[in-house]
Amino acid sequence: MQEKVEQRIQAAYDPLRAAVRVAIAGNIIDYGALHSFDAAATMQECFDREFVLDDYPVLLEALQGKPKVLYLCDNCGEIVFDGLLIKEMNRLGCQVTAAVREAPIINDATVEDAQSCGLDRICSVISNGTRCPGTPLESCSEEFKEHFQAADLIISKGMGNFETLSEVSAPIFFLFTVKCKQVARHLTERQGFEPGFLKGAGEMVLLRQKEV
Structure with a gap:
């Protein structure tokens, strides 16, 4: 499946946007939130689905400057697809470091994964030093904090990272699928949407962090 998805990315009019779609759709591979799904069908459908929040133009502009990127990984199953997005950022001249968990809580990605x-052959890989399902900065290692502060741009994958970083002032782009009602409600309130706009049914999100 990875090879077919990569071929689809390369054949796309905008390979970077296609890779972003794939990375976000890959976030559905989260057994803590969804216990049964068709991964192949999900990846196929992502090319046709609309984002409910889409800050891609802002991301594209930011990446043109060949920034130092810190890529916060989420679950082990999806990092294969994260690698496809990181490849596209590498082609733009970005310097990417991927951060994973120190140890898994459910199916969190680790250095071993x-x-x-x-993934370590595509970019540098570090641990964030925590065993938490997210990125609580106060609990992260000094090495990770240094990378976080030094990054020109941060890609944050998954709901756990969104929940722990949504109030942090940093150049973050959140990429995830909304898989629960609690996050759907929080995101609805944060963005000023009408109640019930988000259902927590796998909506695709690419969101630039607000100034906080």
């Missing part, structure tokens, strides 16, 4: 799927 990154090495197993070859």
Whole structure:
């Protein structure tokens, strides 16, 4: 499946946007929130689905400056697809470092997972030093904090990272699928949407962090 998805990305009019779609759709691979799904169908459908929040133009502009990017990974199953997006950022001249968990809580990605799927051959890989399902900065390692502060741009994958970083002032782009009513409600209130606009049914989000 990875090879077919990568071929679809390369054939796209905008390969970077296609890779962003794939990375977000890959976030559905989260057994803590969704216990049964068709991964192949999900990846196929992502090319036709609309984002409910889409700050891609802002992301594209930011990446043109060849920034130092810190990519916060989420779950082990999706890092294969994260790698496809990181490849596209590499082609733009970005310097990417991927951060994973120190140890899994459910199916969180670790350094061992990154090495197993070859992510470490695409970019540098570090641990954030925590065993939490997210990125609570106060609990992260000093090495990770240094990377976080030094990054020109941060890609944050998954709901756990959104929940722990949504109030942090940093150049963050959140990429995730909304898979629960609690996050749907929080995001609805944060963005000023009408109540019930988001259902928590796998809506695709690419959101630039607000000034906080």
